[in-house]
Amino acid sequence: MLTRIDLRGSSRDPRGLLPRAQLDVTAAAEAIRPIVESVHARGFAAIRAATERFDGVRLERLRVPRAAIAAAAEALDLQVRAALEESIRRARKVHADQRRADVTTQVVPGxxxxxxxxxxxxxGLYVPGGLAMYPSTVVMNAVPAQIAGVAALVVASPPQKETGLxxxxxxxxxxxxGVDEVYSVGGAQAIAMLGYGSEGADAGDGCVPVDMITGPGNIxxxxAKRLLRGRVGIDAEAGPTEIAVLADDTADPVHVAADLISQAEHDPLAASVLVTPSxxxxxxVDEALARLVPATKHSERVAQALSGPQSGVVLVDDLEQxxxxxxAYAAEHLEIQTEGARExxxxVRNAGAVFVGPYSPVSLGDYCAGSNHVLPTGGCARHSSGLSVQTFLRGIHLVEYDEAALRDxxxxxxxxxxxxxxxxHGDAVRARVGG
Structure with a gap:
């Protein structure tokens, strides 16, 4: 099922040889530009038209009533509620340690x-609703924003045909x-609504523009985030999810196969890569996949992802290679299943998050490790970090010099x-101190 790339004995830069999903975001941006521009120009009418076209839902209002949000919590299965509450608790514990303190540096006296x-x-926090539903994404986006001190959080997520919510x-x-400003809008029209704002069905239904948009989504x-970048801040241009597993002979092949499957079930474009000298x-692992894939719920989707050009086994000479x-791959999720895994x-220099040893699967990080699961994809971990409290903070310098310090x-x-x-520039200084 997994294609093999043999890099043994090769000294070439591996970046051009590794499997990777190919997405043309530039072409997609041009395709959805009319939707984004229409929302900018026509607001609610354009959002309603796009939602009916793409989601099959005729919106009467943009904003979800607070009573509906409260009712959803009341009706939530108790086990699901407990799991979400534990996820929130652990995420808050980890992210609380990320909050930076203001620092004053005395450069010179005065x-x-x-x-x-x-x-x-x-x-604005975008929560996708395509092949799967992601309440965990609400946790991962909202917790660091709240700890950073963001005053207003807005969630946008696609409406379901059955409820319109x-x-x-x-x-x-x-x-x-505690997030009560939620909008039944998904896709490019949701990003445009968050970036430009929109009137709604009445005075209490509109959306005020946001300053930043975070959260994953489809192409x-x-x-749309690319088109809005500059007008608003964005966290990243997220691509399909990825897992890379660096493993040696000490790894359990069933563990490795299960973890490759776990990411493949997200999307037919999801990437699952095993790097091994063994x-x-x-x-x-191939034998385990042959047994496990047909038995998993989303077997067709998983098989498509695992057999796609974005997935494969990369054979290397040793762990150094x-x-x-x-x-070079800079995976969104990287598992280390080797002897001396922590060392x-x-x-590792490049990864969105690293999962160490046989009992730290990516699934743990997706939900309850306390880490954040909104991570850089497509090799962007070479230069970018995952979502954190820092994402929602801006550093502002206050420069304070007295006359003597400026004169000096x-x-x-x-x-x-x-x-x-x-x-x-020099004259502006001379005007104060002469010379």
Whole structure:
């Protein structure tokens, strides 16, 4: 089922040789540009038209009534409620340690620079609702935003045909987190609504524009975020989910196969990659997949993802080459299932999140590890981080110099202004201290 890429004996840069989902976000952005522009120009009417076209739902209102959010929490299965509450508790514990403190540095006597960390004022959280429903995404987006001190959180999620409202479990998660501004809008029209704002059915139904949009989605959501970037901040352009497993002969092939399947069930474009120096393990994983895939609920979707060009087994000479390969791949999720797994994991440079040893599967991080599951995809872990409290904070410098401190450095400012042929910069200093 998994294709094999043999890099044994190769000294080439592996980046162009590794499996990866291919998405043309630029083409998608042009395709949905008319929808985004229509929402900007026509607001509610355009949102309603797009929702009826793509979701098969005729919206009467944009905003979900608070009573419906509360009712979803009341009706929530007790086991699901307990699991969500535990997920929230653990996420809050981890993310609370990420909050930065303001720092004042005395550069010289009479001259200081203070870095203040100020939260974004209003954030739109997108929660997808395509092949699966994701109440856990509400947790992963809302918890760090709340700890950062974001004053207003807005959730947008596609309406279900049966109710005209977002999935009840998504609404219940909002209730548990105290988020009561929720909109029954999905897709590119939701991103446009969050970015541009929109009037609604009446004065109490509209959406005020946000300052930032976070949360995963399909290629159309990603494309809309690209079009809105600059008008609003975005967390990332998320692609299909990925797992890479770096494993040796000590790994349990059933564990590896189960974890590859777990990510493949998200999407036919999901990527599942095994990197190993062990042909014996690769063969055993193939055998396990042959047994497990037909038995899993979403077997057709899983089989399509595992057999696609974005998935495969990469054979390497040893763990040293394996580390180079996984760093080049820069997976959203990277599992280390090797002897001395922690020592190997500490050498990884590029990954959204690293899961260490046989009892730290990606599924744990998706829900209840306390870590965040909104992570960089498509190799972006080489330069970007996952969602965190820092995502929702901006560093603002306060520069405070007294006259003596400015006078002491004035000649350097004037010199640099002269070198750059910006004499008025120097004059602004001379106006205060002479010279």
């Amino acid at each position: 001259g200081t620079v203070t870095e203040r960390w100020v939260p974004v004022s209003r954030v 977002p999935d009840s479990r998504v609404l219940a998660a909002c209730a548990l987190l 159309w959501v990603t494309a 042909v014996r393990l690769a063969d055993a 394996g580390l180079r390969v996984v760093d 190997v994991a500490l050498r 450095v004035a000649h350097h400012v004037v010199t640099l202004a002269t070198v750059e042929d910006l004499p008025a």
